[in-house]
Amino acid sequence: MTVPHAQVVGWIEEFASTVAENREYLTQLDSAIGDGDHGINMDRGMKAVLGKLEGLEGDDVGGLLKTVGMTLVSSVGGAGGPLYGTLFLQMGTATAGKSELEPEDWAAALDGAVDGVQMRGKAEVGDKTMIDALVPARDAFRSALADGASFAEALNRSAGAAEEGMQSTIPLVARKGRASYLGERSAGHQDPGATSSYMLLKTAAETWSGGA
Numbered sequence: 144m145t146v147p148h149a150q151v152v153g154w155i156e157e158f159a160s161t162v163a164e165n166r167e168y169l170t171q172l173d174s175a176i177g178d179g180d181h182g183i184n185m186d187r188g189m190k191a192v193l194g195k196l197e198g199l200e201g202d203d204v205g206g207l208l209k210t211v212g213m214t215l216v217s218s219v220g221g222a223g224g225p226l227y228g229t230l231f232l233q234m235g236t237a238t239a240g241k242s243e244l245e246p247e248d249w250a251a252a253l254d255g256a257v258d259g260v261q262m263r264g265k266a267e268v269g270d271k272t273m274i275d276a277l278v279p280a281r282d283a284f285r286s287a288l289a290d291g292a293s294f295a296e297a298l299n300r301s302a303g304a305a306e307e308g309m310q311s312t313i314p315l316v317a318r319k320g321r322a323s324y325l326g327e328r329s330a331g332h333q334d335p336g337a338t339s340s341y342m343l344l345k346t347a348a349e350t351w352s353g354g355a
Contacts, residue, residue, distance in 0.1 A: 144294040146244040146351050148202040154350040155196065155211060159189035161342045172335040176322035180221055181335040188219035188227070202242040208252075209235030222320055223336070226260055226273065233259030246294045253281040253301075264319060268308075271317040271329065273336035280305035280344045295352030302341070302348040309333065309341040 162169070162185045169182030192214045199210060212231030216224055233255035238248055257277050266272040268279075283304035287297035312334035317323045322334070 144352075146249070146294075148204055148207065148242055150351055151204050151207060151244065152196060154347050155192060155207075157346040157350045158343055159193050161346050162186050162189045162339065165342065169335050169339055172333055172338055175332040176317060176325055176329045177335060178221055178321055181223055181339065184219045184221050184223050185227070185339055188215045188224065191215075191218040203239070204241045204244060204248075205235045205237070205239030207235070208232075208238060211235075222264070223339075226264055226336070227339075229259040229263045230256045230277075246288055246297060249294075249298075250281075250285055250288065253277075253284055257281050266319045269315060270319045271312045271315040271322060271334045271337075272319050273334070273340040275312045275315075275334065276305040276308040276337040276340040276344070279308040280340075295348075298344075298348040298352050302345045305341040305344040309337040312337045 162182070166182040166186040169185060170179055171182075173179050173181035192211050195210055195214050196207075199207060208231050212228045212233075212235060214228075215231060216228030218224070219227065234252040237251040237255035238244065241248055244252070257274070260274060260277060261267070264272060264274070266274045268275055280301045284297050284301035287300040292300065310333070313332065314330055315334075316327055317325065317329035317334070320336075322329045322332075
């Protein structure tokens with residue numbers, strides 16, 4: 144199985160739709176430990192991305208992902224814009240010139256995403272950020288491929304690891320970003336960035352593997 148350009152577009156559209164559906168939920172999570180705008184900002188950014196996709200030509204997956212990243216940087220406020228923008232820009236760099244994604248291409252994209260977000264946000268696993276979902280997802284995907292899993296199975300394992308990572312942020316005390324100002328009071332709340340990151344990987348698994 145490979146993922147053609149059209150299906151990558153389908154994933155971006157599905158993620159935009161999921162963000163729109165969960166806008167209030169993400170904002171509610173962010174209200175507890177942040178600025179209360181993560182859902183609103185991400186929804187605005189992904190709507191801007193959808194507008195950009197309409198006029199996009201060609202089948203370069205890397206170019207597509209870079210366009211998504213640049214649009215998010217320019218249209219999303221708060222920390223989400225630079226972090227998600229960097230994530231997609233680095234994914235785009237890793238997949239430049241590809242018209243379809245092989246499993247190894249997606250593994251490289253996930254590597255780029257994690258490296259970019261860590262470079263931008265200076266966060267490690269355990270800091271209660273989107274890294275808590277992204278790193279386990281990247282590692283689970285590579286581990287699944289090493290085990291001989293199909294692309295679809297590896298995507299699903301990756302999404303499952305992201306979900307566990309997201310849930311692992313609940314008891315954590317935030318050490319980065321706005322939530323870190325709350326100190327111990329940030330414990331007991333799920334991190335909004337880890338939640339949207341899980342949605343990103345879950346929609347990839349569902350769009351590309353049919354959820355199988």
